[in-house]
Amino acid sequence: MALTQTALRVALYEGPGAKSLSPGRRFETVKQLLSQGCSVRSAADPGDASVWVGDFDGGPATPGFQHVSLDQPDFAEAIDGVRIQEQAAPAGQWKPWFPVIDYDRCTNCMQCLSFCLFGVYGVDGDRKLQVQNQDNCKTNCPACSRVCPEAAILFPKYKAGPINGDVVSDADLQREKMKVDISALLGGDVYSLLRERTAKAQSRFSKERDADKALAERQKCLTKLAALSADIPPEVLASLPSPEEIARRAAEAAARARAALEPSN
Amino acid sequence: MSTPRILYCHCQYAQVLPKDVKEQVLQSLCDRGVEFEAVADLCELSARRDPLLKALADGGPLKIAACFPRAVKWLFAAAGAPLDAGQTEVCNLRVEAATAASEALLNAALSPNLPAGKNQS
Known part of the structure; x- marks a missing residue:
């Protein structure tokens, strides 16, 4: 196994075009994404994230960026799909143990x-x-x-x-x-x-x-x-x-x- | 000095950080609504030389919720992203209580604590 892939970068988006999340939902979402091996940016500016995750208000907030809605029932599968598409590192296949x-x-x-x-x-x-x-x-x-x-x-x-x-x-x-x-x-x-x-x-x-x-x-x-x-x-x-x-x-x-x-x- | 950014490590693939401590710290960040970066496992990012580490190391004042400062220092260095000792504070979730770690992370004042070492200017 070559360690050439990097983690999927996800932005937890709460800016214009998306609703603000309750602290509890924000926590559960970040925890879910971390369990899937993602790096999560929770900030007003999504930075260089590959995918934006949020409770979008009537459609994608910014055309041209990948969006995954928190409301979709297969949220975890959708994130995995983006991970595969982006050829990002899979979660949990290797326990990072090394000197x-x-x-x-x-x-x-x-x-x-x-x-x-x-x-x-x-x-x-x-x-x-x-x-x-x-x-x-x-x-x-x-x-x-x-x-x-x-x-x-x-x-x-x-x-x-x-x-x-x-x-x-x-x-x-x-x-x-x-x-x-x-x-x-x-x-x-x-x-x-x-x-x-x-x-x-x-x-x-x-x-x-x-x-x-x-x-x-x-x-x-x-x-x-x-x-x-x-x-x-x-x-x-x-x-x-x-x-x-x-x-x-x-x-x-x-x-x-x-x-x-x-x-x- | 600008407000320190926050990096939280979930140490996803090992049980070395107490589960209640890391979850309470993450919860406090989410409760407060502050901006932060969260990574599944800092060790894995280091081994993969993830460019996020370089961006974090080069971006000014930084607070890191992870493990021992010596380990964090050399994990970043191994990824080609040496941390600035004068601009980095590590909250050690292996030994600190959740409340203390959360307070330290959310406090705007930075208390640098990386080991200086012989190679540190």
Whole structure:
């Protein structure tokens, strides 16, 4: 999915040619439009809205603009129709969960780029870290923020601070650093831990050739990994690629991070 | 200084803003009949680099009802629409009571509160 579409811009119109709305109706209308993923402008000047919504008094207020009357029984469907016609972003197909970089804190160390197996991160022309593929991020997984030694990675929809954008305290920084240290002691990062354990398991499987045992071992590894990184949702762990693919992607990510950090000629 | 514009985020796709708080704040804006912009989800607009964010960032004094100021600052920046720290006030609906947030939004006086940071002039 490419995030190329933008939200449908709707003006809640109460100017000449339309009736004023009661506060209750205004509230319900705005709430309805927001639930359909629209951006709503409630102002005398409709601005650059694609469609005007209102209680029109005897017909469209201004010819040449799309109007949707609040009185029509299929109001929600009519808005959806305009959205499709305008090729605006559909509502609710993607939960906007992705990392946001606090560049006041980021040191461009590339640990996150090196860590992420899903190609969320990249670098710009000046080799500065960027979030480039937001929709590749695994919903509810804040793992990359855990490897950031500066607490510079936010997930605004995360439950707790400082990952949710709350102020970063000294205690937070110490805690984040400790997590990285623990991770390093365990083998670099959670994914390398997984690779190591899976490799050991694979070596046994090749001898045992028992698919059930292989599956049980993989599940055991994932459970242990989940216990070590309590924030990683089980479904993310379960959807990790094969050990070979993990190794390939990790090497690729590390190479990209190294390239970004190399001094330019 | 001109009257601050108001942006309200409904955080449609997550449960991080208390439902009663965000609805009471939206209700207060509708009750008062003030002009405002409302977006379904600021995070999604940021990821899509929606041009509305640039228009809001470039348009002068702005009050934003959303979440933590640090998150709001960098969501706008990620969309290529950096906010002016001196002209932006964020009401954090994750922690503020609805009454306090509504009063702050509807008050014509602006109290800028974005984190200054090393990259902020």
